[in-house]
Amino acid sequence: MRKLLFLFPLFFxxxxxxxxxxxxxxxKGMINSAVAADxxxxxxxDIVASLDGKVMLFMGPNWKTNTLHxxxxGLSRNKPRSVCIHSCLMDVDGDGDQDFIGSNNTVFWLECPDNPLSGPWEYRTVDDEILGTHCLTAGDVNRDGKPDLIANSGRSVPQTNIPNSLIWLEVPKNPRLAKSWIRHVFAKGDAPGGSHYTGLGDVNGDGFPDISCAAKGGDRFPGGQWFSWWxxxxxxxxPWKKHLLADxxxxxxxxxPADLDGDKKMDYFATRGHGQGVLWFKGPDFKLIEIDTKILVPHSLDLAD
Structure with a gap:
């Protein structure tokens, strides 16, 4: 039995x-990702998560359940699994509410209706050609004031024709009618291994957001075991220029990315989530500094005050 947990501190x-x-x-099975909003x-x-073959909305504070999908x-070219490997939130259609974006062999979005409790949310495809999308990150990549989506295509040929790559996806003018989003492959074939999670932020101070990623390795994921940014x-x-931080x-x-030491220089906060250790790369030269070498499988990472 797998559990979705909600934690809060009792003391300041x-x-x-x-x-x-x-x-x-x-x-009954895995819960890989959960997202929260009101x-x-x-x-x-409230919380949205995928589990047991569904995407479900849990209304706080009593967590009443609503099935969204x-x-x-038959909804895309790929057969879905029982759960999403990852998900995020994004106002896709610009109507002021948070839509759900998930990765389940296909990257898709569920449109939040005016009444989010009125029934199932409309399913639409974002991209069903990229494959092995372990991470979805929302942010304004091209600085047009509109949210974009960052995704990875971590599988190899012949599973996908966009192998070992990183992509940012632009919302089309009418996302409700579009069959797919506008794809920009900024790391074409140079993100090998088991690419995992991405980060978005301007690390070199030129005013343009850069994108970071990490990948596990091993026999099943050749070319991995690295931290890099583009x-x-x-x-x-x-494509964008790749900078290897560590192999x-x-x-x-x-x-x-974050300014971890308050020196007004961007650093990188990182983990070996399929291994051991928490570390950071101190900018601007990105020297690797270990934070905790003993913590095991720190697979989930976030930054907040």
Whole structure:
């Protein structure tokens, strides 16, 4: 039995804090990803997660369940699994609410209706040609004031014709009618191995957001075990320039940009989520500094105050 958990601190002193665990739902299988927002504007946080062949909305604070989507064949060229490997939120259609974006062999989005509790949300394809999309990240890549989507295509030929690549996807003018989004392959074939999670941020100070990624390796994922970032060119031309931060990093998975030491230089915070250890790369030279070498499989990573 797998559980979706919600945690909050009981004390303001986090060094001595105890966190109370709340079980939102118990699933028969895996729950890989959950996202949170206040969908019904009641001032309470709600949660959307995929589990047991469905995408479900849990309304806080009592976690009443609403089914948003049932996975079934025939909606795209790829047969879905029972759960999403990853998900994120994004106002795709510009109507002011948060739509759900998931990766389940196909990258798709579910449109949040005016009444989010009115029934199933409309399913639409984002991209069903990229494959092995372990991470979805929303952000304004091309600085047009509109959200874009970052995804990886981590499988190899012949599974996909866009192998070992990183992509950013632009929302089409009418996303409700479009069969797919506008695809920009900025790392074409140079993200080998088991690419995992991405980060978005301007790390070289030129005003253009750059994208980072990490990949595990091993016999099944040749060419992995690295942390890297890709520099967005000012002219927008593809592909982007790759900067290797470190290789020979068993289990590399997560990397996020942030000014960790307050020196007004961007750093990278990273983990080996399929291995061992938390580390950071101190900018601007991105020297690797270990934070905790003993923590095991830190597969989930986020930054917040």
């Amino acid at each position: 002193n986090l060094a001595q804090a105890e966190w109370k665990k709340h079980v939102v739902v118990e699933a 969908w019904n504007a009641d001032g309470k946080i 049932d996975f079934r064949p 520099e967005q060119p000012k002219d927008g031309k593809l 020979k990093q068993p289990g590399a998975t997560n990397i996020l």
